[in-house]
Amino acid sequence: NAGVTQTPKFQVLKTGQSMTLQCAQDMNHEYMSWYRQDPGMGLRLIHYSVGAGITDQGEVPNGYNVSRSTTEDFPLRLLSAAPSQTSVYFCASSYRDRATDTQYFGPGTRLTVL
Amino acid sequence: AQKVTQAQTEISVVEKEDVTLDCVYETRDTTYYLFWYKQPPSGELVFLIRRNSFDEQNEISGRYSWNFQKSTSSFNFTITASQVVDSAVYFCALSDFRSNYQLIWGAGTKLIIKP
Numbered sequence: 154n155a156g157v158t159q160t161p162k163f164q165v166l167k168t169g170q171s172m173t174l175q176c177a178q179d180m181n182h183e184y185m186s187w188y189r190q191d192p193g194m195g196l197r198l199i200h201y202s203v204g205a206g207i208t209d210q211g212e213v214p215n216g217y218n219v220s221r222s223t224t225e226d227f228p229l230r231l232l233s234a235a236p237s238q239t240s241v242y243f244c245a246s247s248y249r250d251r252a253t254d255t256q257y258f259g260p261g262t263r264l265t266v267l
Numbered sequence: 268a269q270k271v272t273q274a275q276t277e278i279s280v281v282e283k284e285d286v287t288l289d290c291v292y293e294t295r296d297t298t299y300y301l302f303w304y305k306q307p308p309s310g311e312l313v314f315l316i317r318r319n320s321f322d323e324q325n326e327i328s329g330r331y332s333w334n335f336q337k338s339t340s341s342f343n344f345t346i347t348a349s350q351v352v353d354s355a356v357y358f359c360a361l362s363d364f365r366s367n368y369q370l371i372w373g374a375g376t377k378l379i380i381k382p
Contacts, residue, residue, distance in 0.1 A: 186369075195271070195358055195372030211369060243312060253300045253319075253362050256370065258312040 155179050159244050159259035166234040166266045174229040174262050176244030182257070184247045185227040189213065189240040190261075196243065202227055234266045269294050271361050273373035280349055281381050288344040288376045290359030296320075299363035301342045302370070303333065307355040315357075318342065346378075354380045 160175045178185065186201035188211075198211030202221040216238060218230040227246075231238060242262045247254040270293040280286050292301065303315040316326060318335050326333045330347045346353050359373040 193276075193374060195360070195374045196370070197372070198369050201369060209367075241310070245312075253368050255314045255317055256302075256304075256312075257314070260311055 157244055157246055157257050157259035159242075159262050161262060162260065163263050164265070166231070166264065168235060168266060170234050172231055172234065174231075174242055174244075174264070176227045176229065176259060177225050178227075178244075178246040178257070179225065180246065180248070180257065181224060182246035182248050183224070184249060184254070185221065186211070186245050186256075187217070187219065187227070187229045188243045188245065189238075190243060191240050199229065199242075231264075234264075236266045238264065239266045240264060269361060269363055269366050269371050271359050271371055271373035273357075273359055273376050275376045276374070277377040277379065279379040279381065282351055283348050285345060285347050286349050286378065288346075288357050288359075288378065290342045290344065290373060292340050292342065292359070292361045294340075294361060294363045294365065296363040296365055299361060300368075301335070302360040302362070303342075303344050304358045304360065305355045306358065306375070312358075315344075349378075349380045351380045351382050354378060 157178045183204050187199040188196040190196050197213050200219040202208045205224050208219050244259040245256040247256050272291045299320045301318045305313045332345045334343045356375045356377045358375045360370045362368050
């Protein structure tokens with residue numbers, strides 16, 4: 154099992170550019186989520202999904218879109234990148250359809266927006 | 268509102284000392300879950316423990332132990348005989364009904380173990 158994979162590991166964007174952060178898991182987990190981590194702060198939830206075809210907003214959803222067409226994949230789209238979106242992004246998954254189980258995290262994507 | 272407070276921003280101890288990381292949480296729910304995660308300098312997030320609100324037993328895993336006290340809304344983490352490899356940022360997190368069972372994270376405590 155590869156667990157939770159994220160690509161790319163690093164990315165530099167210019168303001169206004171768009172891109173998709175990829176996240177995939179091979180554990181047949183129902184729950185997947187995206188977090189951002191900023192210095193001095195805990196993780197903040199961007200979007201989450203409790204199953205294929207179902208997504209919902211977290212604490213900081215503005216500027217991001219998600220979709221969940223398969224159980225395995227949960228891409229995060231930045232529509233028009235802004236410097237405030239410079240952060241480390243983590244994808245996570247867990248077996249049940251809520252974050253009450255152990256979350257398995259990907260290695261993270263470090264995004265810089267110039 | 269739900270909240271997790273890790274008041275210790277950074278702790279520095281000498282190897283082999285015992286160290287306790289504090290976590291205080293706020294929730295109005297009777298059913299909730301508490302977690303500790305470790306983030307070593309390499310950046311990944313590693314699960315350490317999950318505890319539900321109905322299980323107040325303390326837990327020991329090797330040099331790690333956790334003290335869950337509902338009366339003080341605390342879920343503290345102790346490392347006994349610390350080692351340099353324990354250097355990391357440690358996060359406490361809460362999941363409850365009012366957060367729609369999403370994770371609410373503390374700001375983390377950076378632990379530095381000096382040789």
